Amino acid sequence: MVAVRPRSRARRRCGICGTRCPRFDAGAGRRRWRHLDAAGLKLYLEADAPRVTCKQHGVVVAAVPWARHDAGHTRDFDRQVAWMATECSKSATVKFHPAVGHSLSTPRGCDLAGAAAESRVA
Ligand SMILES: [Zn+2]
Structure with a gap:
């Protein structure tokens, strides 16, 4: 498990269109993504998954670059x-x-x- 976070300019972007949006809430908390194996072990990336309010898509989970x-x-x-x-x-x-x-x-x-x-x- 590797804890990661987006760079500041990649934060608070709509998960669908990528537009920068105001933060809505913390969402469901931390989230994990399966990544490529490392040294024969399964590797997961873990990060906060806040929600944002997009003018076009409403409340959605913020985008992550990975x-x-x-x-x-x-x-x-x-x-x-x-x-x-x-x-x-x-x-x-x-x-x-x-x-x-x-x-x-x-x-x-x-x-x-x-x-x-x-x-x-x-
Ligand atoms: Zn959007």
Whole structure:
């Protein structure tokens, strides 16, 4: 578990559109995101997840730079799963990332299409 926090200019942004917004409340408290393994161990990032009031989207959880809105995984994790889903066999992908599931369905909040597009840009 690694405690992290966004840089000041990345804080208090709408999780959907990224607009800077006033803080609403502390939300559900601290939250964890699954990150890439480190030294063979599962690694999670943990940070506060306050809510903000967006003029367009209402009260939403604030954005964090390391994960997409409403995702339980970091962008790096999503990119790795997307890469493996396109470059490796289904069984290898499921063995390496059991959270992906035997049907190779996406884990909650894992946007494979978005992650694949993002990995092509990076
Ligand atoms: Zn918004």
